[in-house]
Amino acid sequence: MSETTAADVVRKVEEAPLGDLVRISIDEVQVQMDSYLDAEMDSASFYRRWEKQQWAVQDLDFSADVQQWTSLDEGQRDTVRRTMTLFFIGEQAVTDTLSPVLHAAPHEDERIFLATQIADEARHAVFFQRFFDEVLEVHGGLGAALRAVSPAATAGFRKIFETHLAEAVDVVRRKPHDRKAWVEAVVTYHIVIEGYLALSGQRSLLRFFRAVGLMPGFYTGFTAVARDESRHVGFGVMALRRRIREDPELARAVTLKMLELAEPTVQTVVNPDNRLRLPDPETTQPDMRQSPLELRQFSLDQTGKRLRAVGLSDTTVDEVLEAYRGNYEKYWSLYEQKQGVEHPVRWYQRNLA
Ligand SMILES: [Fe+2]
Ligand SMILES: [Fe+2]
Numbered sequence: 001m002s003e004t005t006a007a008d009v010v011r012k013v014e015e016a017p018l019g020d021l022v023r024i025s026i027d028e029v030q031v032q033m034d035s036y037l038d039a040e041m042d043s044a045s046f047y048r049r050w051e052k053q054q055w056a057v058q059d060l061d062f063s064a065d066v067q068q069w070t071s072l073d074e075g076q077r078d079t080v081r082r083t084m085t086l087f088f089i090g091e092q093a094v095t096d097t098l099s100p101v102l103h104a105a106p107h108e109d110e111r112i113f114l115a116t117q118i119a120d121e122a123r124h125a126v127f128f129q130r131f132f133d134e135v136l137e138v139h140g141g142l143g144a145a146l147r148a149v150s151p152a153a154t155a156g157f158r159k160i161f162e163t164h165l166a167e168a169v170d171v172v173r174r175k176p177h178d179r180k181a182w183v184e185a186v187v188t189y190h191i192v193i194e195g196y197l198a199l200s201g202q203r204s205l206l207r208f209f210r211a212v213g214l215m216p217g218f219y220t221g222f223t224a225v226a227r228d229e230s231r232h233v234g235f236g237v238m239a240l241r242r243r244i245r246e247d248p249e250l251a252r253a254v255t256l257k258m259l260e261l262a263e264p265t266v267q268t269v270v271n272p273d274n275r276l277r278l279p280d281p282e283t284t285q286p287d288m289r290q291s292p293l294e295l296r297q298f299s300l301d302q303t304g305k306r307l308r309a310v311g312l313s314d315t316t317v318d319e320v321l322e323a324y325r326g327n328y329e330k331y332w333s334l335y336e337q338k339q340g341v342e343h344p345v346r347w348y349q350r351n352l353a
Contacts, residue, residue, distance in 0.1 A: 010035045013227060018055040022216050022222040026206040028238070029226045034206045036234030037309040038243070043109035046235045050116040053231075057127045062217035069135050072213070073276035081136065082274065083205055084151045084233035087198070088128035092146055093161045094193065095121040097169045101185050105239070113235050120228045123251045127221045135218070152242045154274065156267030160197070162186075164188055164261060180253045183243050187257040190236020192265055194229050194304055199267070200299045204290055226264050233306065240310040251312060258307070258320045267326035269299070272335035281347045291351065292345040296328050 013032040016024055036046075071076070098121060102114035126313075129145050132138040138145045153161070168185040175181050206222060209215045244251045281289050298320045307317045332343045 001072075006031055006035070012214070014053070016050060018059055018220060018224060022220045024223055025210060026203045026223070028224060028225065029230060030199075030203070030350055032227070033230040033233065034305070036230055036291075037237055037305060039309075042233065042239055042290060043113040043238070046113050046238070047109075047116060047229050049231055050113075050120070051159050051348055053224075053227060055122060055123075055221075055275065057130055060127075060217045060221045062131060062331045064215040065131075065135045065215045068214040072212070075279070076208075078277055080205065080208070082152065083131050083201055084128070084131070084136070085149045086154070088125070088132060089146065089150055089153055089157075090193070090198065091124040091128055093119060093165065094124050094189065097165055098189070100173035100176070101171050104172045104178075104182050106179070106182075106244065107242075110239055117232050117235070120232070122270065124225050124228070127225065131218055131221070132295060133278065137309060154268065154271045156264050156269075156271060159264040160188075160261070160268055161195065163338075164264060165193065179243060179247060182251060183240060183250050184252045184257045187254055188261065190233055190242070191258070191303070191306060191310075193263050194232045194236070196265055196299055196303050197268060198229055199226065199233065199302065200295060202229070203298065204295065208288075208290070222273065225269070233339070237309050244311045244315075251310075251316075252305070253309060255316050255320060259323050262323040263327050264326060266331055269295075270328065270331035272331050272338050275339050275341075276344055278344050281344065281351075291352075292328075292343075293331075293348045296325070300324060 009028050009031045013028050015025055030283065073082070095118065098114060100119050102111055105114055107113045125142070127140045132145050132149070140148070165188050168181070169189045171181040172185045188345050202222060202225070206219065206226065209219050240250075240254060244254070278290070279288070281291075292329070303324070304317050304321050307320060308314070312320075332345050335343045
């Protein structure tokens with residue numbers, strides 16, 4: 001992609017009103033995300049984009065989605081619903097945990113940006129609640145819907161949210177002047193949960209709906225969510241870069257936290273406890289295939305770019321990514337032991353070898 005084209009894509013994504021997002025691909029949102037790693041980006045740049053990129057859940061129209069949801073086959077509905085459920089619970093969890101990070105952010109411009117992010121996360125939770133109510137028929141308001149779906153949280157997901165995120169944020173709440181604690185919370189929240197897990201999950205869901213050409217209401221809202229998440233992750237990278245510039249020792253805290261989260265993160269992605277109901281790749285059209293190898297590479301590449309933008313050395317980034325890569329092999333094998341069937345990744349490994 002030439003430089004002018006990338007700049008055009010970024011402008012198109014940044015300036016698209018809500019109604020136009022149905023025509024934007026997640027790959028285009030990704031080009032925009034990459035542009036946010038630029039060292040010139042500061043809190044004010046992210047804040048200005050937030051002002052321009054407002055959207056309203058109440059403007060979405062799910063009437064076509066209600067019709068089209070039933071046209072997916074049962075396996076597809078099951079897979080998609082599981083992912084959506086984790087997003088719904090996740091958006092609520094991140095809404096509820098960001099305020100100590102805002103309170104402890106050392107600079108006013110960072111607190112201003114984080115205030116916009118809390119509003120975004122609240123909107124994302126409301127987006128899912130409305131979608132679950134109108135399309136998936138999980139009724140009863142926000143609290144009741146969350147209580148209904150929360151038992152579906154998986155083991156890896158619980159480790160990340162209930163243990164790692166909750167504990168990291170709790171230390172920040174108790175010790176707001178502890179820069180290392182703040183850095184560890186931002187790595188957990190912005191780099192791993194929003195960057196590694198959410199943006200990768202968004203890519204799979206949006207690619208799937210784009211390939212089948214369905215669910216325009218969800219597609220529009222979820223692309224708006226992905227555009228918001230790009231700002232959040234961009235801010236996280238910028239803030240960590242700034243902390244390390246202020247105190248180079250903090251680079252080590254970033255590395256150690258990334259290594260600590262490798263296992264639960266990959267466990268969340270692979271989720272060996274859940275039998276995958278994917279169509280046989282052999283008989284699936286190439287554009288409908290979702291290769292676990294490709295998804296792993298995407299997540300590793302994106303995370304690597306962000307960690308380098310934070311200021312970690314190439315050697316350190318390679319060490320971190322190796323820890324993540326190795327855990328996939330471990331959890332794919334564990335899936336096979338638990339489920340007694342071959343993991344779908346093996347077909348891709350054989351056919352791409
Ligand atoms: Fe969010
Ligand atoms: Fe976010």
